[in-house]
Amino acid sequence: MLDRFSAMLATVPFSATRPGFERLIVRAVDATESPLFEHDLRAMPLNAAGVVEMAREGLHDDSAFEALAYWDLWTYHAERSKWISEPQPLEIFCYGAAYDSGVGQEFGHLHADIGFEHFFTGQLGLLGLRPGSPEPAEDAGEAALLAEMAKPGRRDEYRGKTQQNIRTLMEWTQRIGSHLPVENMHLGSEGEENFEACMDEILAAR
Numbered sequence: 001m002l003d004r005f006s007a008m009l010a011t012v013p014f015s016a017t018r019p020g021f022e023r024l025i026v027r028a029v030d031a032t033e034s035p036l037f038e039h040d041l042r043a044m045p046l047n048a049a050g051v052v053e054m055a056r057e058g059l060h061d062d063s064a065f066e067a068l069a070y071w072d073l074w075t076y077h078a079e080r081s082k083w084i085s086e087p088q089p090l091e092i093f094c095y096g097a098a099y100d101s102g103v104g105q106e107f108g109h110l111h112a113d114i115g116f117e118h119f120f121t122g123q124l125g126l127l128g129l130r131p132g133s134p135e136p137a138e139d140a141g142e143a144a145l146l147a148e149m150a151k152p153g154r155r156d157e158y159r160g161k162t163q164q165n166i167r168t169l170m171e172w173t174q175r176i177g178s179h180l181p182v183e184n185m186h187l188g189s190e191g192e193e194n195f196e197a198c199m200d201e202i203l204a205a206r
Contacts, residue, residue, distance in 0.1 A: 001109075002052050004180060005065055005094040008110050009048035011175040013168065015070040015087035020045025023068035026058035030100040036063075062098040066091060073119050073168065074161035078144050083161050088115045108184070117189040119165045121198045127159050128201060159205055166199045 014020065024039045024046075036058045046054070055065050070087035077084060091113040095104035114120075121127070124135040124142060126149055137143035149155045173185060189195040 001061075001063075001094065001096055002055060002059060004110060005055070005092075006048050006052040007180050008092060008094070008176065009051055009067060011172060011179050012048075012069050012090065012092065013071050013172050013175075015072045017072075018045075018070040018087045020047060021051045021067045021069050023066075024051055024054055025066040026055060027064040027066070027099075028058070028060065029062055030103075031064075060098075061096045063096045064099045065094045068092075071168070071172075073115070073165045075119070076145075076158070076161070078141065078148060081148060083157070088119070090114060108186070110180075114169065117192050117195065120162065120169060120202075121189075121192050121195070122158060122162050122202065126155060127162060127205070128198070159202060162202055163205075166203055169199075 009021065012021075020041070022040075022042045022045050024041065026036045026038075027033060028036050039054060051067050058065070069090050069092070071090045072085045073088045074083050074085050075088070076082075093111040093113070095107075095109050095111070097104065097109075123145060124137065126134050126146075134146060134149075137146050149158055169187075173187070176182065177185065187196050187199075192198055
């Protein structure tokens, strides 16, 4: 279990300004239980080997491990009308065989929360290939984004930055596949039913 966790952690593309893992949480039984322990590593972030060594004290077949790191993704700041490549949280989970009634059997023993889907799909349907108007804004922030993207060249810039984020994700999944004996890998999203297809569309756009 820890060998696989270590291999997964070793593939993480750390942020240039926030390298290393900044938190480790160890749980037992299921997510309703309080953590066995939680380590705040911000003062001295650890590499994969350091995290796994620290995790050993909580190793059981009903354990789960959560490690927090940061990776750099392009983010649009509407208040500055500017794109910035900056650290975004990236959480890695490892589930023991007996954790939470065997949740790993259904959802995978290794799992990553890669952040908000709009980093990879855009917002409001602005980047899709299918014809039609963008989705209506539901708040002032979305309205400001639509107004900004209506300006010449802005949507192409949006697409280009999102494509770079997608490539960062795809390069990481390729590293995972080459470093671990992966039986199945799935990219999914709570808000986008066809997450992978949406990313493929955006990458195909010119």
